Amino acid sequence: IDTLHPKASACTDQSPVPPAPLKETSFSIGLQVLFPFLLAGFGTVAAGMVLDIVQHWTVFTEVTEVFILVPALLGLKGNLEMTLASRLSTAANIGQMDTAKDMWKMIMGNLALIQVQATVVGFLASIAAVIFGWIPEGNFKMGHAVLLCASSVATAFIASLLLGLIMIGVIIASRKVGINPDNVATPIAASLGDLITLALLAGISTEFNDYANPMVCAFFVALTPIWVLIARRTPSTREVLYSGWEPVIIAMAISSVGGLILDKTVSNPNFAGMAVFTPVINGVGGNLVAVQASRISTYLHMNALPIAEPNPAPRKCPTPWSTFFGSGVNARSARVLFLLVAPGHLVFLYTINSMQGGHTTLTSVFIAFYLAAALLQVVILLYLADWMVNWMWHRGMDPDNFSIPYLTALGDLLGTGFLALCFHILWLIGDRDTDVGD
Numbered sequence: 001i002d003t004l005h006p007k008a009s010a011c012t013d014q015s016p017v018p019p020a021p022l023k024e025t026s027f028s029i030g031l032q033v034l035f036p037f038l039l040a041g042f043g044t045v046a047a048g049m050v051l052d053i054v055q056h057w058t059v060f061t062e063v064t065e066v067f068i069l070v071p072a073l074l075g076l077k078g079n080l081e082m083t084l085a086s087r088l089s090t091a092a093n094i095g096q097m098d099t100a101k102d103m104w105k106m107i108m109g110n111l112a113l114i115q116v117q118a119t120v121v122g123f124l125a126s127i128a129a130v131i132f133g134w135i136p137e138g139n140f141k142m143g144h145a146v147l148l149c150a151s152s153v154a155t156a157f158i159a160s161l162l163l164g165l166i167m168i169g170v171i172i173a174s175r176k177v178g179i180n181p182d183n184v185a186t187p188i189a190a191s192l193g194d195l196i197t198l199a200l201l202a203g204i205s206t207e208f209n210d211y212a213n214p215m216v217c218a219f220f221v222a223l224t225p226i227w228v229l230i231a232r233r234t235p236s237t238r239e240v241l242y243s244g245w246e247p248v249i250i251a252m253a254i255s256s257v258g259g260l261i262l263d264k265t266v267s268n269p270n271f272a273g274m275a276v277f278t279p280v281i282n283g284v285g286g287n288l289v290a291v292q293a294s295r296i297s298t299y300l301h302m303n304a305l306p307i308a309e310p311n312p313a314p315r316k317c318p319t320p321w322s323t324f325f326g327s328g329v330n331a332r333s334a335r336v337l338f339l340l341v342a343p344g345h346l347v348f349l350y351t352i353n354s355m356q357g358g359h360t361t362l363t364s365v366f367i368a369f370y371l372a373a374a375l376l377q378v379v380i381l382l383y384l385a386d387w388m389v390n391w392m393w394h395r396g397m398d399p400d401n402f403s404i405p406y407l408t409a410l411g412d413l414l415g416t417g418f419l420a421l422c423f424h425i426l427w428l429i430g431d432r433d434t435d436v437g438d
Helices: 026-054 058-062 066-093 100-137 142-177 181-207 212-231 235-243 245-266 269-274 278-302 320-325 329-354 364-394 399-428
Strands: none
Touching: 026 181, 026 278, 026 329, 058 066, 058 181, 066 100, 066 142, 066 181, 066 235, 066 245, 066 278, 066 399, 100 142, 100 212, 100 235, 100 245, 142 181, 142 212, 181 278, 212 235, 245 269, 245 399, 269 399, 278 329, 278 364, 278 399, 320 329, 320 364, 329 364, 364 399
């Protein structure tokens, strides 16, 4: 533990003084988060528009299980890229990337690690999609299963590689410019993640044929041992390679349930308008909670409270009051992030509307329900982040690797669930204007 936290032994007797980078005002947090938040939001808007278009392509109409893959693969960026960004931000902030040699070692280890995780999760996501698709209909098509496997693994692998490289560039650049990588890296991962992943999934699943599919599956699976060997050489990634599977796989399962809700809702012609908003509400909630989780985690690392003291003082469960109205820097950032939700979503709704996306006219009733769903989702997520990151820290788990996958997956589930609920309630109270844009 002392090797993880060089300050741990020095700080046991007096309360540690937070290092310089965390002296942030609400205004400076807001300013640093705002640009990446809007960028990420426009990324999710673009992803929503793409989903709106590709849902009519032959592969999506013939192999409907591809829809179940969508949240699971979009969730990958939460599970892999955001945890990568969070790990590297923490490493950069506590000085583990100051020399070129250290930096390259961290980068190679982390890239290899996410390739292993992407291949495995892509494979498992395709199995989940096959099972979810097979249960209601009862007929199993081998061709469909192999197509799902190939598109899922190839999409996960290529998207993770591209995003991993972009992430590393962003973190190194933000260190050079002197802004806190925590505020910038995760939303940028998110903005490009949705768009790249959806475009790749649509393109790849359309391009492949019956001969290429098994070859593609075999090729990416055969590469896995090479990545494992590279990832084992860096201590910080070796630990994740052995212990970091649980959150990633459970998160994928949670997201797939969201995929099932999406599949069942969008397939009802009355609720076709939901497709374009799903990536937006899920993305925005996930981005905001990822920033908060990453910040709390860095705060704990930098204040060098050692992970899992032998007998941790029983920490009271945070109250919603302490999460949002406390005096600490984390409560301050929770307030700032919460205040971004409504204005952000209004901008994104206006953008979708002006680009004639979706099938729903933006009535004031629809906007009110949509914002209520979004605000509720983010309040729940920020409160869970405060509780979960601290809880994991006291259990001796590194929150960088464990909290973000759970939180973004819950964001997907809550976002999709609340959105479906909105459309059902609006249908019941007679706001039935869903055919516009068909």
